[in-house]
Amino acid sequence: MSPSDTSTSPNSMTPGKKLEGLVAAAITPMTPDGQINLSVIRQYVDYLVREQNVKNIFVNGTTGEGLSLSIQERKQLAEEWVRQGKDKLDHVIIHVGALSLPESQDLARHAAAIGASGIAVIAPFFFKPTNKDELVAFLQKVASEAPGVPFYYYHIPPLTGVKIRVEELLDGIREQIPTFQGVKFSDTDLLDLAQCINKNGSEQFAFLYGVDEQLLGALAVGVNGAVGSTYNYLGRKTKLMLQAFAKPDLALAQKYQFLIGEFLNFVIKLG
Ligand SMILES: CC(=O)N[C@H](C=O)[C@@H](O)[C@H](O)[C@H](O)CO
Ligand SMILES: CC(=O)C(=O)O
Incomplete structure (x- = not known):
């Protein structure tokens, strides 16, 4: 199956277009009394596109505190992002990971039904998979509920505590998960990342990095x-x-990376 064949859902934003470049991890807008605030998502989309030139969004992930939201809230947010992103965004990726497999499957079916352009899943982080096969089995059971939707594994061991190396995980994964399309890699182990990319053969998986500072x-x-x-x-x-x-002007690229790092140090000190 070619990567483009996996994105066949009728409302997909841009069927088959590879996920690359920058993807904003959506913050979940809330009202002062703690309700999700769907009414600002339209403006949020316009802001990203116009002011930041960012046309991809990752919904209900770490930044969006998806694991602290109810299933109903997660579905409403996913729907609003897909609705508002139509014709404006290239990719709306919905994080559908959950501790409960049926809930995760429910979210995956929902993301498929609304026409999300991809789904992502973190490893279960309380009763953790202890080896690659257990983790792949979980991911497979979620991915198979959305058979037309590109699937991404969201690797974030600092938060999940699941340290199974991605290079090992990817070995033969397309046979188990035909929709497998790539990894959101939120770890500092650049050796594992490099080995994944080195071995990334005909599958042409997408690797998206998640530690902005580096x-x-x-x-x-x-x-x-x-x-x-x-x-x-x-x-x-x-x-x-x-x-x-890309130019390459490494000195200039370093200058930007250092500035971003200084800024984040400041933000992290604020809590
Ligand atoms: C753990 C976490 O929230 N990671 C975010 C996404 O992966 C990053 O974008 C960080 O917010 C960023 O790298 C600042 O530390
Ligand atoms: C950063 C990121 O990808 C997330 O918030 O899930």
Whole structure:
């Protein structure tokens, strides 16, 4: 199956278009009394496109605190992002990971039904898979509920505690998960990432990096793009770094990476 065959859902944003470049990890807008605020998502889309030149969004992930939302809230957010992103965004990826397999499957079916352009799943993080086969079995049971939707594994061991190496996970994964399309890699182990990319043969998986502070290191080993919270507001700046890297003007790319790092140090100190 070619990558383009996996994106056949009727409302897909851009069927078959490979996920690359910057993907903003959506913040979940809330009202002062703690309800999700769907009414601002239209403006949020326009802001990303116009002000940040970012046309991909990752919904209900870490930044969006998807694991702290109810299933109903996650579905409503997914629907609104797909609705507002239509004809404006290239990709709306919905994170559908959950501790409960039936809930995750429900979210996957829902994402397929609304025409999301991809789904992503983290490893279960309380009762954890102890080996690759257990993890792949879980991912497969979710992915198979959305057979027309590109599937991404969301690797984030600092938060899940599941440290199974991605290189090992990818070995033979298309046979188990035909929709498998790539990895959102949110770990600092650039050796694992590099080995994944080195072995990325005819499948042409997408590798999106998730530690914004060291994206330049991941670019050096060949990632296709990045998913992160800072691309909500540093999208344009980060694109300048990507351009400098591509040119290549490594000194300029480093300058941008250092600036982003300084900024994030400041933000992280605020809590
Ligand atoms: C753990 C976490 O939230 N990771 C985000 C996405 O992967 C990143 O975008 C970070 O927010 C960013 O790298 C700042 O630390
Ligand atoms: C950063 C990211 O990808 C997330 O918030 O899930």
